[in-house]
Amino acid sequence: MSSASDPAARAAELRELLAYHSRRYYVDDDPEIGDDQYDALYNELRDIEAAHPELVRPDSPTQRVGGEAVDRLEKIRHLQPMLSLANVRSAEELRAWVARMRAHLAREGIDDPAFSFVCEPKIDGLAISLLYRDGVLERGATRGDGEIGEDVTHNLRTIAQIPHRVENAPALLEVRGEVYMSLPDFTALNERLAAAGQSTFMNPRNTAAGTVRQLAPTLAARRPLSMLAYAIGVTDGLELRSQWEALAWLRDRGFPVNSEIVVRDDEEAVVEQCLEWERRRGNLDFEIDGVVIKISDFELQRRLGAVGRDPRWAVAWKFPPTTAKTRLLAVRWNVGKFGDLHPYAELEPVHVGGVTVKLATLHNEEDLARKDLREGDEVIVLRAGDVIPQVVSPAPHAVENPSRSPAPAPPERCPVCGTPTVKSAGSVFTNCPNADCAGRQWQLLRHFVSRAAMDIDGLGETLVGTLLSRGLVGNAADLYDLRAEQLLELDGFAEISARNLINAIDASRSRPFHRVLFAIGIEEVGYVTARSLANQFRSIDRLLEAGPEQLVQTQGVGPKMAESIAAQLAAPALRGLIERLRAKGLRFEEEGPAPGEGPLAGRTFVLTGTLPTLTREQASERIVAAGGRVTSSVSKNTDYLVAGESPGSKLEKAERLGVSVIDEAALLALL
Numbered sequence: 001m002s003s004a005s006d007p008a009a010r011a012a013e014l015r016e017l018l019a020y021h022s023r024r025y026y027v028d029d030d031p032e033i034g035d036d037q038y039d040a041l042y043n044e045l046r047d048i049e050a051a052h053p054e055l056v057r058p059d060s061p062t063q064r065v066g067g068e069a070v071d072r073l074e075k076i077r078h079l080q081p082m083l084s085l086a087n088v089r090s091a092e093e094l095r096a097w098v099a100r101m102r103a104h105l106a107r108e109g110i111d112d113p114a115f116s117f118v119c120e121p122k123i124d125g126l127a128i129s130l131l132y133r134d135g136v137l138e139r140g141a142t143r144g145d146g147e148i149g150e151d152v153t154h155n156l157r158t159i160a161q162i163p164h165r166v167e168n169a170p171a172l173l174e175v176r177g178e179v180y181m182s183l184p185d186f187t188a189l190n191e192r193l194a195a196a197g198q199s200t201f202m203n204p205r206n207t208a209a210g211t212v213r214q215l216a217p218t219l220a221a222r223r224p225l226s227m228l229a230y231a232i233g234v235t236d237g238l239e240l241r242s243q244w245e246a247l248a249w250l251r252d253r254g255f256p257v258n259s260e261i262v263v264r265d266d267e268e269a270v271v272e273q274c275l276e277w278e279r280r281r282g283n284l285d286f287e288i289d290g291v292v293i294k295i296s297d298f299e300l301q302r303r304l305g306a307v308g309r310d311p312r313w314a315v316a317w318k319f320p321p322t323t324a325k326t327r328l329l330a331v332r333w334n335v336g337k338f339g340d341l342h343p344y345a346e347l348e349p350v351h352v353g354g355v356t357v358k359l360a361t362l363h364n365e366e367d368l369a370r371k372d373l374r375e376g377d378e379v380i381v382l383r384a385g386d387v388i389p390q391v392v393s394p395a396p397h398a399v400e401n402p403s404r405s406p407a408p409a410p411p412e413r414c415p416v417c418g419t420p421t422v423k424s425a426g427s428v429f430t431n432c433p434n435a436d437c438a439g440r441q442w443q444l445l446r447h448f449v450s451r452a453a454m455d456i457d458g459l460g461e462t463l464v465g466t467l468l469s470r471g472l473v474g475n476a477a478d479l480y481d482l483r484a485e486q487l488l489e490l491d492g493f494a495e496i497s498a499r500n501l502i503n504a505i506d507a508s509r510s511r512p513f514h515r516v517l518f519a520i521g522i523e524e525v526g527y528v529t530a531r532s533l534a535n536q537f538r539s540i541d542r543l544l545e546a547g548p549e550q551l552v553q554t555q556g557v558g559p560k561m562a563e564s565i566a567a568q569l570a571a572p573a574l575r576g577l578i579e580r581l582r583a584k585g586l587r588f589e590e591e592g593p594a595p596g597e598g599p600l601a602g603r604t605f606v607l608t609g610t611l612p613t614l615t616r617e618q619a620s621e622r623i624v625a626a627g628g629r630v631t632s633s634v635s636k637n638t639d640y641l642v643a644g645e646s647p648g649s650k651l652e653k654a655e656r657l658g659v660s661v662i663d664e665a666a667l668l669a670l671l
């Protein structure tokens with residue numbers, strides 16, 4: 001009998017297919033079929049099961065949603081306690097830990113053990129335990145206090161990444177992992193909630209933990225939770241020798257395992273890895289608060305044992321805290337380069353994320369109102385990685401204070417030039433309408449000389465302010481008239497430094513057209529749009545002639561934006577600046593090949609790690625100049641991954657997908 005006419009066989013086949021594709025999607029990050037095809041398979045299985053209820057199996061993907069709600073979360077005792085880890089906070093403490101292990105093993109008669117350290121980013125989520133009997137998920141529990149947790153099986157079943165069935169599993173298998181919400185998922189969830197007029201969540205960790213501990217599984221099924229497995233707990237009959245092998249086994253059986261995890265052979269390499277993740281923590285898709293470091297070898301783990309509940313063979317390297325409480329002294333306003341007023345917070349100085357923070361961004365008026373911040377409030381400040389510090393919210397008790405200040409309002413006069421401010425319909429910003437406002441001029445010039453624009457070395461924001469206030473320059477074109485003698489009159493300049501700055505200004509005349517276009521400051525035209533416009537129109541004259549109907553044909557330019565760009569390009573002040581800059585010898589024509597031409601035409605590149613001589617921006621610029629494309633993530637459509645030092649997960653993915661991996665030298669050869 002064919003499977004089409006045998007519902008039981010077809011249901012089994014569909015379950016297997018769905019498990020396979022769900023694994024390609026969630027675990028391998030390399031889907032073979034689209035969402036609609038997946039849905040079609042899913043719907044077919046659901047229909048068969050509806051017609052033949054006797055075929056419904058607890059491990060069917062259809063059973064992931066709509067399970068029974070529970071009255072309360074039952075307490076369960078873990079078969080084996082879930083350990084807690086001792087913390088280290090510095091390289092010295094990590095070295096001391098390794099020395100203690102060596103001393104302990106020496107007493108056991110093991111001299112000079114060869115350690116392999118498995119380094120795992122410590123995701124800020126909720127630790128869970130999954131118990132499988134004969135390969136079928138029986139129970140999922142929170143860590144609780146390590147001995148006693150809570151039964152949250154009904155919610156964990158809704159997480160698509162958690163396998164309901166494990167092939168070739170031992171009779172008893174406990175898998176431990178972390179449930180979390182990725183940052184993109186968290187942002188998208190909050191956007192959906194905000195769009196529906198509902199209140200948004202404070203942070204991904206609490207959202208994930210709160211969701212897993214709900215009584216009704218319908219909520220968990222609708223929230224985008226993820227899981228990463230990191231250890232095997234109790235089991236029988238598994239012959240694994242190390243943590244590294246255990247991770248490979250888990251991955252092999254369909255459990256998602258963090259692809260960032262690495263093995264390091266000595267403690268200095270471990271320290272380096274920890275510091276690298278600390279630097280990158282603001283750029284990962286998930287929040288991490290440290291690194292878990294484990295001795296990989298299970299026999300060594302056994303010999304090392306535990307002190308109380310802390311194993312000797314593992315520690316958690318803790319990052320400095322990224323949030324802190326402090327007082328919001330005042331809300332102040334910055335003038336942007338188009339007159340837009342941006343609120344920022346002046347704070348009582350507080351130590352957070354390894355630095356002292358006195359100022360923090362408040363984004364815009366809407367954000368300020370949504371967070372309900374008032375001057376004098378105690379507030380939560382966040383600083384992660386190299387991200388600009390921001391005020392997250394008032395401290396919980398602050399909002400109950402009956403004598404809070406009124407909500408801060410944008411100023412009625414520009415804080416720099418005193419011109420009455422305006423708020424136009426449809427803008428989220430209150431504006432200083434004075435085009436000659438010193439605040440605006442400073443921002444425009446600061447932007448002009450910045451690294452991504454004209455990249456004038458040695459011309460920082462303080463010096464820009466001095467040049468403007470001394471009347472040495474009024475706008476960007478005046479920079480090219482500056483003479484070394486004029487600089488010598490300023491504090492801190494000597495012959496050589498003055499000469500160097502003049503040379504740096506001179507050198508900027510050779511920047512390509514798209515950077516000049518970005519530098520002159522057109523509202524809504526960021527670096528990428530400037531590059532697209534330069535690519536499309538090739539010269540300033542053609543761009544100045546273009547109306548909205550031509551501009552809208554540029555990649556990334558919508559109809560509203562096209563109108564706005566055309567209006568700005570028609571303004572006499574900007575035209576005057578362009579003509580003066582052109583007279584100074586700046587480039588207003590795009591050189592190099594048009595799109596679809598050049599030695600790298602049609603090739604797609606991804607960059608990762610630190611290259612020996614080029615920065616990523618330089619490498620990317622040269623690839624684009626040669627007709628190639630640069631994207632941020634590796635896929636089947638990637639032609640080359642250019643990998644430098646410390647390449648991270650993109651390298652693994654490229655190798656898995658068979659993408660050519662080249663180094664900087666090979667890239668330069670292609671160019």
Ligand SMILES: [Zn+2]
Nearest residue numbers: 414417432437
């Ligand atoms: Zn102003």
